[in-house]
Amino acid sequence: MRIWRRVAAIGAVQLKTGLQILPYRDDLQEQVSWLIREVNNLGGEAVAVQCEKVEAVTNQQIEQLFQAQVDPEFTSIQEEARSLIDLMENRINETSNKELLAALQKLRKRCETVRERDFFPSGAAGKTLSVLDSISEQLRNPAKKTIPAMQLDPADFSGRIWVTRARPYIDRLGSAWLIKKFIDLDAQFLFLQTGEMPDLDRGQLPFDMAVGDFTHQGELITFEVLIRDFxxxxxxxxxxSELVRCIDIQEETLPDDAALLKTIIDGLVATRHDDHQLLKQANLLFDSLYAGFMKTLQG
Structure with missing residues (x-):
């Protein structure tokens, strides 16, 4: 059992009894070598074979097997994270923010552990991190009030560096498109990893982050705040905005058009691992949506 647990821990998928499969990577090759040595020392027999394909199974099917192994774990983490929101809102048993942040940190560590086995990302990891980041911001800024509309002039925001968290999802992607198309045509975007902060002294403008004005305010998502303030x-x-909001607040039952947009965004996140390329593709998508709605509204 100990050996099987270690095989599972490195992310191997079982194709049939006694046959496990892993993608070929240097770090995994080293772990497999140690496992083989341990099995042989215990009197068993194990061997590793490198191959480009497996008979009767397509590469796509193999990727789906890996995804089916880790995606439920990401879903479980998301569900546990959302339970923290209930604790935060209701303050059950007078749970303090410090305790909630500690619980959130444990979930983040679990997420990182699962990501080590997420060899063929489906987008579930990105969504999970987005949920965790969102809850973290709510916990760290519990008393943040809705700020009245600032009535800003786009001309005052030309050629700026706009900063947000890495692996953007619907609200950050939509907001970046909105900024580039309607607010700052010469905008540049910078994506920060967890723990990094924008350099405000250098004039970087954060959006959908814990700092700055362009972020969730009360019931408004970042996309709505930008529309209001400009x-x-x-x-x-x-x-x-209605579609972005439905997806961002994670309504249980999405309207058909929002569900379709979410599916497309999930596909982009899963297949574009460079955030700038992801944003480029998302901009084309939002441009098309905007043109389509304009045509419909104009009759």
């Missing part, structure tokens, strides 16, 4: 009155934008 006074962007546009029915087509309002339609897009």
């Amino acid at each position: 006074n962007l009155k546009d029915p087509a934008l309002d339609r897009i």
Whole structure:
């Protein structure tokens, strides 16, 4: 049992009894070599074989097997994280923010452990990190109030560096598109890893982060805050805003158009591992959505 637990711990998938499969990577090769040596020392027999394909199983099917092994773990982490929101809102048993942050940190460590076995990402890891980051911000800024609309002029925000968290999802992708198309045509974007902070002294503008004004305020998501503060009155934008909001607040039952947009965004996140390339593709998607809504509204 100890050997099987170690095989599972490195992320191997069982194709049939006695046959485990892993992607070929140097770090995994070393771990497999140690496992083989241990099995042989215990009187068993184990061998590793490198191959480009497995008979009767396509590469896509193999990737799906790996995803099916880790994605439920990401889902479980998301569910446990959302239970922290209930504790935070209801303060059950007077749970303190410090205790909630400690619980959140344990979930983040679990997520990182699972990511080590996420050899063929489906997008579940990115969504899980987004949930954890969102809850972390709520815990660290529990008293943040909705700020009145600032009535800002886009002309004052030309050629700026806009900063947000890495692995953007629906609200950050939509907000970045909104910034580039309607607020700062010369905008540059910087994506920060967990723990990194924007350099405000150098004029970097954070959005959808724990610092700065362009982030969730009360019931408004970042996309809505930008529309409000820059006074962007546009029915087509309002339609897009509704979709982004539905997905970002994770409504249990999404309208068909929001569900379709979510599926496309999930696909982009799963297949674009460079955040700038992800944003580039998302911009094309939002451009198309905007053009489609404009055409519909104009009759």
